[in-house]
Amino acid sequence: MNLKELSEHLGLSQTTVSRALNDYPEVSESTRQRVKQAAAKGNYRPNMRAMSLATGKAMTIGHVIPVESSSDVVNPIFAEFVAGASRTYSQRGYELMLTIAEAKNEESIYRGIVAKRAVDGVMLHSPKRDDPRLALLDEIGLPFVVHGRVCDSNQQYNWIDMDNQAAFQQATQLLLDLGHHRIALINGQETLSFAWLRRLGYLEALHASNITEDPELMTSADLTETYGYQTTQKMLSRKSPPTAILVSSYIAALGVRRAIGQAGYRIGKDISVITHDDELSYFDNGGAVPQFTSTRSSVREAGIRAAEMLLQQIDKPSLAAQTQMVETKLTLGSSTGPCPG
Secondary structure, eight states: OOHHHHHHHHTOOHHHHHHHHTTOTTSOHHHHHHHHHHHHHTTOOOOHHHHHHHHTSOOEEEEEEEESSHHHHTOHHHHHHHHHHHHHHHHTTOEEEEEEEEGGGHHHHHHHHHHTTOOSEEEEOSOBSSOTHHHHHHHHTOOEEEESOOTTOOOOOEEEEEOHHHHHHHHHHHHHHTTOOOEEEEEOOTTBHHHHHHHHHHHHHHHHTTOOOOGGGEEESOOOHHHHHHHHHHHHTSSSOOSEEEESOHHHHHHHHHHHHHTTOOBTTTBEEEEEEOOOTTSOOOSSSOSSEEEEOOHHHHHHHHHHHHHHHHHOTTOOOOEEEEOOEEEOOTTOOOOOO
């Protein structure tokens, strides 16, 4: 059954049927339920071109993934987030347009998709501390939601994020409570908001305990396994190595674990490790006792919520900017223990 057949069966216009299926507020609840029940009974599958003509929309959401290094292309965070978002789009009859772009070309890509009317809105990824894309998207009038936050901005905009600063303050405090004073931070690129906020949380906990940070124990780079491995190797070879390491990514933490083992240390006994674990479907930190103590948040759930937020903004352009903080929890695993004497 197509849109025309469903409309004729119900005695309604194609526009009304399309709007009912997409939960437009101007359609009454009784009509919406009647249309959805008939669509389910008739195994209706939306024709995207017909829906676009009926609603005046592209029925497509854009995700422009900024790439500054080769590791960005295979970043599992993007894949997990998009998996959650795309499910929401599909349920509302929208398609996903995914574009990989070098950061320097992003502006032309955004302007191009607006000129072509290729999408109804976009999801903004990897926000920087001072991100010019906010002003750009406002200027060109494209609805958007940010996965994360822009630290240095007073602009009102839609975002969904986890509390990176509080999570790393809590993780650092746990290590301090276990008696650790030389705590290393293996962080992501600190031009990005999430990494900068994690650094602030780490420093906040150290300063509250009257501990001065050691620049040699603080690093910032792309969060790869090799980065975690090589950085930990260097730190452990120093005269005063860290007794604990806080890592911004599960993937980098795998490299940290490899370096600790090769150096003859025991993780959780000789050196404690806490990582940020995004509950990725491809990596299992679970079990009766998780292998890593970790700060955790669900990227897939964030994708679902962000997609819902963006579709609401598209349906109601006058809607005030929305913000959501995804729950973060600290999970104890076998990778942490008291500081050795």
